[in-house]
Amino acid sequence: MTDKPAADDMVAPEAVKPEGEAAAAAEPQLVPAEQVTAALEAAAEFKDKLLRTLAEMENLRKRTEREVNDARTYAVSGFARDVLAVADNMHRALETIAPEARAQADATLKTLIEGIELTERELHKVLSKNGVKKFSPEGEKFDPNLHEAMYEMPTQDLPSGHVAQVMQAGYMLGDRVLRPAMVGVSKGPVKTAPASASVSDNN
Secondary structure, three states: OOOOOOHHHOOOHHHOOOHHHHHHHHOOOOOOHHHHHHHHHHHHHHHHHHHHHHHHHHHHHHHHHHHHHHHHHHOOHHHHHHHHHHHHHHHHHHHOOOHHHHHHOOHHHHHHHHHHHHHHHHHHHHHHHOOEEEEOOOOOEOOOOOEEEEEEEOOOOOOOOEEEEEEEOEEEEOOEEEEOEEEEEEOOOOOOOOOOOOOOOOO
8 A cells, every 4th residue: 555645745736837937937027128218208208397397387486576576666656656746746836936036035935945845855765765766868869768759849959869858857667667758859950041142243
């Protein structure tokens, strides 16, 4: 009577592999070149999308920062434009006082004039503190972006197309025109007609 092998000594048929198959399973499987190429292309695409997103975020940050700065700088434009009318009236009031009248004024009137002048200077100081700058372009080349031409006038000392007279000063708010200067523009020197030559006949 033959002894049967013990259950522990028995090996399942599927667990037994030929030596060639076992060696093949131990070796790493090679990835086809097409898969490597596809993976590299996908990585490059993701990198491009990432760089584009970062660039868009940086542009958005700069644009938002610029808009905030503009809002802070130009928020006073409406109020400043209204205040300019007060500054103009104050300046006109001072201009109406002739030098002779100023010299002959009594102490009370002189004090009043000096008070108005001080108030005008303080008003311009406050405007300047808020970015509002006054400009008077007399003698400069006419610029339609900065000046408003009211009339043309002949001049002897300015070429054509230059500001010959400033009727009302202009104002800038930051780098923008808050109010253009009202000016008279030179037409150049007056051209005199040549004198007609008189022909005298002595015969």
